[in-house]
Amino acid sequence: MAGIKRLPGYLQLLRELQADGHEFVSGTVLAETHDLEPAIVRKDLAVTGIIGTPRRGFCVNDLIVAIEHFLGWNSPAKAVLVGVGNLGAALLGYRGFDDYGLRIAGAFDRDPARIGLSIHGRKIQPVEKLTTFVRATGIILGVLTVPAGAAQEATDLMVQAGIRGIWNFTPTKVKVPEHVVTQKEDLAEGLAVLSHRLQHLMRPASPV
Amino acid sequence: MAGIKRLPGYLQLLRELQADGHEFVSGTVLAETHDLEPAIVRKDLAVTGIIGTPRRGFCVNDLIVAIEHFLGWNSPAKAVLVGVGNLGAALLGYRGFDDYGLRIAGAFDRDPARIGLSIHGRKIQPVEKLTTFVRATGIILGVLTVPAGAAQEATDLMVQAGIRGIWNFTPTKVKVPEHVVTQKEDLAEGLAVLSHRLQHLMRPASPV
DNA sequence: TAGATTGTTAATCGATTAACAATC
DNA sequence: TAGATTGTTAATCGATTAACAATC
Numbered sequence A, B: 001m002a003g004i005k006r007l008p009g010y011l012q013l014l015r016e017l018q019a020d021g022h023e024f025v026s027g028t029v030l031a032e033t034h035d036l037e038p039a040i041v042r043k044d045l046a047v048t049g050i051i052g053t054p055r056r057g058f059c060v061n062d063l064i065v066a067i068e069h070f071l072g073w074n075s076p077a078k079a080v081l082v083g084v085g086n087l088g089a090a091l092l093g094y095r096g097f098d099d100y101g102l103r104i105a106g107a108f109d110r111d112p113a114r115i116g117l118s119i120h121g122r123k124i125q126p127v128e129k130l131t132t133f134v135r136a137t138g139i140i141l142g143v144l145t146v147p148a149g150a151a152q153e154a155t156d157l158m159v160q161a162g163i164r165g166i167w168n169f170t171p172t173k174v175k176v177p178e179h180v181v182t183q184k185e186d187l188a189e190g191l192a193v194l195s196h197r198l199q200h201l202m203r204p205a206s207p208v
Numbered sequence C, D: 001t002a003g004a005t006t007g008t009t010a011a012t013c014g015a016t017t018a019a020c021a022a023t024c
Helices: A002-019 A027-034 A038-046 A060-071 A086-093 A096-100 A127-137 A148-161 A187-202 B002-019 B027-034 B038-046 B060-071 B086-093 B096-100 B127-137 B148-161 B187-202
Strands: A077-082 A102-109 A122-126 A141-144 A165-168 A181-184 B077-082 B102-109 B122-126 B141-144 B165-168 B181-184
Touching: A002 A027, A002 A038, A002 A060, A002 B187, A027 A038, A060 B187, A077 A086, A077 A127, A077 A148, A086 A102, A086 B086, A096 A102, A096 B187, A102 A127, A122 A127, A127 A148, A141 A148, A148 A165, A165 B187, A181 B187, A187 B002, A187 B060, A187 B096, A187 B165, A187 B181, B002 B027, B002 B038, B002 B060, B027 B038, B077 B086, B077 B127, B077 B148, B086 B102, B096 B102, B102 B127, B122 B127, B127 B148, B141 B148, B148 B165
Parallel strands: A077 A102, A077 A141, A102 A122, A141 A165, A165 A181, B077 B102, B077 B141, B102 B122, B141 B165, B165 B181
Antiparallel strands: none
16 A cells, blocks of 8 residues: 555644644645545545545544554654664654654664773663563564674564564665565665756756 | 665665675575566566676676765765654764765754754754755755644745755655655554554454 | 576566545 | 535555566
8 A cells, every 4th residue: 555655644744733732634735735636545545444424624633543543653662773873873762753653672683892981871881782682572573773794684684583574774674574575665765866956957968 | 656665675785785895786585585577576676777788687786876966866966854752852863874875963852942952963953943944954854743733834944944955854744845855654554554463463354 | 617696687577646436 | 405525436546466478
């Protein structure tokens, strides 16, 4: 389903509307705000099971609850973060995840120089303690922010510890068993698209 | 072109191969490494203008140069960053952009409490100085990391200063004139897909 | 030569868009 | 009532996949 990645965007606006005291919102409004066709919004929202009322639209509260439930964001999911380098430390400090049901509960690294340091209130633990921590807490979500070269090794460790979902911020495609899902996050993708469009904006297409 | 966003991935592997002394690489190998069909890789690489040799593949060096040139990553592009909150500070500290032709040359904020502070070697300047800085340096790329509510205002300021490409890390869709391009980067999208797949992995589809 | 790999064309697939009857 | 908006079906579009002759 291609529409799933658009749900957080809707959720964002819905929360604003809720804060402003709006009770209903039409798919048309959601579409305009996100530069989408109204039909796509209606189709996307259908997965939540919420049905709208003609002339009035959708109940804001119901939609929020339904989207959060659909994504499993109603109760915050705890996660571990492996690899506290530049990006790892950055994500540890980022508070925006709270809105999306994610809470990083433990940070791990291999580098002895980093172990014991506190970053944004969380003490960096040695990777050797990952398995114990994961099993004790029942955490199933992991954020992977090690250097490219260590990605597969760290992944194997996480899988072995019991992690079932890996948010992969390395440029490496990692291999996992069937009972584990991964999501690759690559800032370079977006930058590539932007760079390319910027280039063609500045130097328009050559004539045929 | 949907293939553009895959170019950085190829580039990553090509650089590794280059470092290992490999002279040629086949589309098949690139495809396997990235879990793609070989035909897609060949089609993606066609935009660079590099032509391969049957039985041998593509020249690694030529491909690297061609991809970098295609994306404009051969010479590092300078950028300004507006909004030095959690995420902004995080991105300031992230060194991974060097590999992708991006160098954040100036950081700006509205909050007097932040102005003057040094984050990862760059002094935070007041937004009032943005226009002067942008014009003096000729920078055309901007990274937007302000809170959602300030996104449009900060965008207008950047556009007015002369920025032509905006990498938007806020959850807000901003409006820009025709001569400016934007690229929205939303970590929540990837997290939504991961959350959803994780949920269905743990609690498999209900029977029909 | 034989055969792996190329560039490219045609077929398939999935997502987006357009259209419209139903309805509050 | 009139008309805005819904859910949904059919048409369009674009990207992926399959197939294959050309070639080193």
